[in-house]
Amino acid sequence: MARTESAMIPLGTAAPAFDLADVISGEHRTLEQLRGEHGLLVMFICKHCPFVMHVEKELAAIGKDFAGKGIGIVAISSNDAEAHPEDAPESLKRQAEKLGFDFRYLYDETQEVARAYSATCTPDFFLFDKGLKLVYRGQLDDSRPSNLVPVTGRDLRSAMNLLLENKPVPEQQKPSIGCNIKWKNS
Template sequence: MAVTPPVCDFGWSAPGFSLPGTDGKTYSLDDIRGPKGTLVMFICNHCPYVQSILDRILRDAVALQAAGIGVVAISANDVADYPEDSFENMGKLAAKRGFSFPYLYDESQDVAKAYGAACTPDFFGFNAQDELQYRGRLDASARQAAPADAKRELYEGMMMVAKTGVGPRDQIPSMGCSIKWKSA
């Protein structure tokens, strides 16, 4: 079942974190932060919504990094029920696809909870002061990719943040598979 996160809570402060990356390093928000802002993406390996746009995520991440935006992806799914999302498989995907950003594992799910992540993909775009300015979708894609010429909403929104420190007022929420929470 598709889940849609809430609209952007402008000015909300990015919670810190310290998580292991698929490259063997541990990363904090300070390590990721770019001089013009930061994009924190909650994704996973198995989600068809993520799979349909992964090429576009990778394309836009490179462009945003070149513009001074720090980029990170975090997977928080329960791997007991979704073994395709295991840390080992995350590493395989990141290597195979040549991720230009760290891919981190939130095994405890505490970071996903702190961010209020609702689905994969869920995008959190912060300005240089770590204030939330974007919580929209990548583009009009869903379970299948939108046409190649679809408006690049995330990219354009984050470029606006890089240039002005403020995100677009009108944002369409992302849609995807729910975060696979561990049972209590």
């Protein structure tokens, strides 16, 4: 289990466009279709990573808790499914259905979207405001698979609530830590 930190790209970075297939419906979804009135949360996750498995129930809870509040939420898996079959779209679909994800789950087969976002690990979180400018990139909370800290989603939830309240999100943010994205050999 290699620990990789998120890249912590500059706040204010514009959200890169995407057009990816949803693992449940097979339909393509774009950035513009998924953005909410107040912004968009983009989460890079997968099925097999112990760091994601540790927080996936909280991700489902965030999806339910923020549904209809004006922040679009999307999960994207960019792992090489040939090398990691557990992260193939059919397996991701089972994960989403089992956990009751209340948000779209897209598959980035070419890995171009992960590269455009500078995503480095799973989970990796990017919260954009209504102008699709980055206001938060970092950890879900202080919990990790081995540290016995309860999973609460505190850091990400706080940023999302501040965004909904039209208040500034503090710039002091801790990087997410997870497994590295499983890049294809080029």
